[in-house]
Structure formats: structure tokens, C-alpha cells
Amino acid sequence: MKKRTIITARSIGFCFGVTKAVELAKKILDKHKCLVSLGDLVHNDLVMTELKEKGMRVVTSISEIKGCPFIIRSHGLPPDILEKVKKQTSIIYDATCPFVKKVQNLIRVLSADKNFIFLVGDSAHPEIKAMKKIAGKNCTIVNPQSNTDFSYIKAARWAIIGQTTLSLNLYRTAITRILKRIPAEKITIFNTICPVSIERQSEALKLAGNVDLLIVVGGRKSSNTEKLVLTGKKINKNTILVETPEEVKKLSFANFQKIGIISGASTDVSCIKEILRILRNHPAQKNHRG
Amino acid sequence: MKKRTIITARSIGFCFGVTKAVELAKKILDKHKCLVSLGDLVHNDLVMTELKEKGMRVVTSISEIKGCPFIIRSHGLPPDILEKVKKQTSIIYDATCPFVKKVQNLIRVLSADKNFIFLVGDSAHPEIKAMKKIAGKNCTIVNPQSNTDFSYIKAARWAIIGQTTLSLNLYRTAITRILKRIPAEKITIFNTICPVSIERQSEALKLAGNVDLLIVVGGRKSSNTEKLVLTGKKINKNTILVETPEEVKKLSFANFQKIGIISGASTDVSCIKEILRILRNHPAQKNHRG
Known part of the structure; x- marks a missing residue:
């Protein structure tokens, strides 16, 4: 081998x-x-x-x-x-993350300007919860994966905002669905996905196509980490999430020759280094190297 | 019969x-x-x-x-x-039509605000030609029925504007295609389709489903008339365009019991009255009435 x-x-x-x-x-x-x-x-x-x-x-x-x-x-x-x-x-x-803060300020301006705001994201996530409170009454949370009907909403001006850690692809799908009817005089779509998230999603996509196994290192509660896993899986079904170096020790890598590693935005680089050390000294690998 | x-x-x-x-x-x-x-x-x-x-x-x-x-x-x-x-x-x-004027003023504001403008419509139509000149360099005309690639365009802010006489459905399709990539920080979509056009398209849709033949009365060069024909045809293939009462005299209506009539925005009501008169006294109808 x-x-x-x-x-x-x-x-x-x-x-x-x-x-x-x-x-x-x-x-x-x-x-x-x-x-x-x-x-x-x-x-x-x-x-x-x-x-x-x-x-x-x-x-x-x-x-x-x-x-x-x-x-x-x-x-x-x-x-x-x-x-x-x-x-x-x-x-x-x-x-508060500077990007999240920027979106919060944007929501304040849009609300004052009488826009009805679509917040695309996870209603249970603290980021979206905070944004919803700032937006007030004229706002609705859109689950990017469900097919909600918005035809009951009446407004002249609409704005679409996405959770900063959303996958760009999911955000696009949600926007297309919202736009299926365009009764409003003005709809403004803001690309609020954090640039770091976009960059990592794009790397995950490239890496997933180039390896036998993609390891996404990050927290199980982390939204941006979850989106990296989803993004990787689109290209490579062998995309897994690991949270700690301990988890890596328990895995078998015998079937994988080319392994890619990417991390969520709240993963310390020391954790990744430890995982790399374990992988390089992994028994399965030693055996294969002979 | x-x-x-x-x-x-x-x-x-x-x-x-x-x-x-x-x-x-x-x-x-x-x-x-x-x-x-x-x-x-x-x-x-x-x-x-x-x-x-x-x-x-x-x-x-x-x-x-x-x-x-x-x-x-x-x-x-x-x-x-x-x-x-x-x-x-x-x-x-x-x-200049007040709605067209409103869109022209909007384009002036968006251009000054450094938006890259997508003008969705027919590049040969005088309305779009005038709008393009007002928008200047940072603008491109999007044919709603062709699949142009926009990935070469770099801008932070984008605006989407539609020819006032466009069908709402075609406009939506074009918007979805433009939005397939959302690299811009801000995309604003303006519903610039003239309210009269929207109302008549909606009536054409209803009427087409309810009659054996839909006659759209209007000019062959008229964009809004053309969109009414397209809209009607989506529901009923027996949708025809007639421009003059003379044309109606030459047609046979023997196979149609229920006929709907709608008109473009530049059709004089006297022309429609004349067509109605001809239809009511049409030989084929007289024969059928016995």
C-alpha cells in the first residue's frame, strides 16, 4: 500500500x-x-x-x-x-463577532426604513435569536431547508438577511424560494455570510473532491462547522466531523490513503496539530508503511 | 351548437x-x-x-x-x-410614460450610488435603449430568455431592473438566473413591471383558462401585447394576436364557443368595440345560432 x-x-x-x-x-x-x-x-x-x-x-x-x-x-x-x-x-x-455586529446594525437600519426582513437561518441559534429581537415585529425567520409559504406577508419593501455561518448554497436556495413571488416594490438581498465561512466552504468543496476522507474538526454545536460537513458531503460521502483528538484515536483509517483536514471557525489550531500528530503516528498507518 | x-x-x-x-x-x-x-x-x-x-x-x-x-x-x-x-x-x-420615467429616475440614483445594473429586457426596445444610456457604463442588458454568464462582472453592489412591459414570470426567471451566484454584498431587485401590465397579465391568465379562444388585441411591435400573448399561451394554445378589426373579419370562429378578449396598453377602446361588433355579427356565428 x-x-x-x-x-x-x-x-x-x-x-x-x-x-x-x-x-x-x-x-x-x-x-x-x-x-x-x-x-x-x-x-x-x-x-x-x-x-x-x-x-x-x-x-x-x-x-x-x-x-x-x-x-x-x-x-x-x-x-x-x-x-x-x-x-x-x-x-x-x-x-460579539464583528461580522455579526455589522449585520445587527444593518438590521437596525432596515427596520427603521420599514423593511420587512427575512432572516434565513436556524431559529434555535443564538445569532438568529438576537437578530430577530433587533428586527422586531416586521420580520420572520426562514428555515433554509423547509418550504414555508410567505404569500400572507404584505409589505412594500423587503430585505433578505442570512445567518453569517450559513452555507452559500443553502442561502441561495432559500432566496430563490422567497423570490418565487415578487410582489414587493423593492427587495434587497444582503450577502451576510461571513467571508471566513465562504472561504472555508469553498476550500472544503475543493478538498473533498481531492481526498479519500475529509475530516472536519469542530464543535458539534457549531453552525459553521456543520455547514462545512454538509458542503464536504456534497462532493465526498466520506466526510466526517471530529470534535477532539481523542475521537481520532478511536477511528480506523486503513481504507484511506489521502486524508484532508479542515476546521470550523472556533477550533483552536493546537487541537488540529494534535490530530495531525495522531494521524501521522496512527497504528494503521504504521502497519501499512511496513 | x-x-x-x-x-x-x-x-x-x-x-x-x-x-x-x-x-x-x-x-x-x-x-x-x-x-x-x-x-x-x-x-x-x-x-x-x-x-x-x-x-x-x-x-x-x-x-x-x-x-x-x-x-x-x-x-x-x-x-x-x-x-x-x-x-x-x-x-x-x-x-414619457410616468412608470418609465420613475424607473429612469431610479436608474440615475442607482448609478450615482455605484451599483452595477442588470437591465432585464429586449435590447432592441426603445425603453431599454434609453435606460441603458442613462445607466452608462456599469450596466448590462439581460435578455430574459437567454442564458448569459455574468461571472465576469465584478461589483460590490448590484441592482436588477426589469423593462416595464416584461411578463412577471420572465422577469422572475431572469432574476433567479442572475442570483445563481451571489458574490455581491448587496443586490437590490426592483419590481419595475408596470402595474397595468401585471394586472392585464393576471387577467390574461385567468381568461385563457376559461375560454376556447383568447384574442389579444394590440400592436405587433408592442412589447406588453406580446407578453399578454405569451402569458395566454401558457394556459391556452388557442391564444391569438390581432391588430385590426379587418384581421378579425378574415378569421373563422366556427370551432370556438367561448371567446375571451383582452388588449394591450396602446389599443384604443374603439378598436375593441369594433372587433366585438364584428364577432357578434360574424357569419359563422349567425349560422350556428340558426
């Missing part, structure tokens, strides 16, 4: 927004020794475990904040929740 | 813009006894013949204007041509 090849994607590790959020959290923890976030700061269990070891607390209820410094997670926070947080603590740090 | 039924559409005769243009032309002709237009004022030979009898001249070259009062046709005029016309005559009347 030939020697195994491992191809690592060009864009791996933390994205700009996650780097900023994690660095900010570490800095605060060094100073205050404690920090609270409402839900995970970023969607990656390994990263969250590390932060928790440094004193971070992830709570699910505002009442648990109790005077601790607070950090707004990378996915943003609905304005009403932020108001409630302010009553619990006076020290608030903002780790 | 049962008695023949003739159903006339609710919206027939001149639309608002054509009424305005024809009335203005008649008023000027009463006053000046002469009037020049570059190309047909409206796309209807019967109407044009009537105006020509009153002293109107339709020219194809600016040099033929020679000091006569000039009227801007309902489809609008490119700005550079208008400048040349101004050198030939000092009396200029504007009969």
Missing part, C-alpha cells in the same frame, strides 16, 4: 472573531479571575473547557450572573436580554 | 400612460398642426395612422425634425439623443 498523504486546508484554526473573543476572555480572567457568559462564548467544547479552568462560568439564567464581570458571546445578545444583564452587573465586555 | 359567449377582460383600452401621450399629441396637433416623434409615439399602427392623419410625422433621423414641435415618445428617450433634438427644435413635449 502506498504512503498516506494528509492535506491540511489553508484556512484552519480560529477565525478573526473567535480569536478576538477568546483573547478578550483570557485577558479578563487574568484580571478578575472570574467571568460569566450566557451560553457558550464560542461553540467549541475544548475551548470552553480551557476557559472554565481559568474561572469562566457559563450560565443559562440571568439571575446566576450575580455581580460577576459579564461577556457578550460571539453570536451577540438580544437587546432586551442585555438590558436585564445590566441590572445584574456593571462590568460588561462585548465579544 | 350552443350560443357563442364573448367575455371581455375588465382592463382593456389605453393605459394611463398611453392615454396621456395620445391626448397630449392630439392637443399639440390641434394647436401647431404639425408634430414630430422619433419612432412611433406608441406601438400601435391604428393609433399612429390616426395621429399621422392629423399632421404627425414619425421620423427615424434627428435631422428630419427641422424646427417642428417635437414629442418624446412614451418609451422615453436617451439623454444624448434629447440633447441633439434640442439643437433642432425649441418646442419639446414629454410624453
